[in-house]
Amino acid sequence: MQIGTTEHKELFCRSFIDSHEVYEPRDLPWPELDEASLAILRSIPVWSMALQVEVNAGATLESFAQSQTDSLIVQALRLQGYEEDRHGRMLATLIERYGLDGKAEPAAPYGGRQAFIDFGYNECLDSFVGFGIFRIARQVHFLPDALISLFTRVMYEEARHIVFFVNWITYERCVRGYGAPPLQVIPTAIGYLRALKKTVGRAGSANTSDKGMAAAGDIFSDLTLQKFLQACLDENTGFMSTFDPRLLRPRVVPTLARFVLDAANAIDRARATVRSFARA
Ligand SMILES: [Fe+2]
Ligand SMILES: [Fe+2]
Incomplete structure (x- = not known):
């Protein structure tokens, strides 16, 4: 199958639509939590921001879907909008x-092609980081497994969204006549830089200075950059292995993370060698 063809479009749209899971959040088996878990949950300062991101995402997808004419792409975009909602x-x-502090404003009237592209690159970046946080949270039993496992479906949906996005944008560029890899480098780099700016801006606005966050910090106290990047890469590999091998996967963020991880590991090895020589 050649990327950018009708066959490619049908594959990435159909596999996205066919892998949609039917569930309703209220019907899931939400567990009772003890006071310690509730304190951690209540101290996490991102609920309003996370809720707002999802509310805006649903509106962005619906608005972009309305501007499209290909019925299969429209169906896939509407489904993603439904999943974001x-x-x-x-x-x-x-x-x-759980009585958390979080509320969202109605979605901003923010739509169109550029909004969807910005959103797609942001999802590629945020999902990769989210995969790592999710994996480590599971490993260190940050919260009861019964609660963490409810969010596995959300992580999987985000993986489906970013696979859909990278296939859609490559298909779209091919249709517009600039699908050759060298022509995609600059718009892809710009897309990720805009995403990085937005993600860093959001992270900077989170308030992480209360007691519950200190408790959460204790749980993650021996987390290093290497462990975190390895967790992101492992979880990403697990999710990506579930997709049809003919589909494109997001590559930029995992490749950069692998590069940073290899460099950090090489520096650690060099330091260990220097220390052992110094002791000898
Ligand atoms: Fe989402
Ligand atoms: Fe998403």
Whole structure:
């Protein structure tokens, strides 16, 4: 199968649509939590921001879907918009059930092609980081497994979204006549730089200075950059292995993470060698 063809479009749209799972957040088996888990959840300062991201995402997808003419792409975009709205309902249920501090404004009237592209690159970056956080949270039992496991479906949906996005944007560029890899480098780099700027801006606005966050910090106290990047890469590999091998996968963020991880490991090895020589 050649990338950028009708066959490619049908594959990435159909596999996205056919892998949609039916569930409703309110019907999931939300566990009872003890006070320690509730304190950690209540101290996490991102609920309003996360809820707002999902609410805006649903509106961005719906607005972009309305501008498209290909019925299969429209169907896939609408389905992603539905899933983003459902992520919003997932968070709203979590917030309500456990008495967390989080609320969202109605979605900003923000749509069109550039909004969808910005959103897609942001998802590629944020999902990769989210995969790592999710894997480590599971490993260190940050919260009860019964709660963490409810969010596996959300992580999987984000993996489906970013695979859909990278296939769609490459297909779209091919249709527009600039699908050759060298012609994609600059718009892809710009897309990721814009995403990075937005993600860093959001992270900087989070308030992480209360007691519950200190408790959460204790759980993650021996987390290093290497461990975190390895977790992101491992979880990403696990999710990506579930997709049809003919589909494109997001490559930029995992490749950069692998590069940084290899460099950090090489520096550690060199330091260990210098120390052992110094002792000898
Ligand atoms: Fe989402
Ligand atoms: Fe998403």
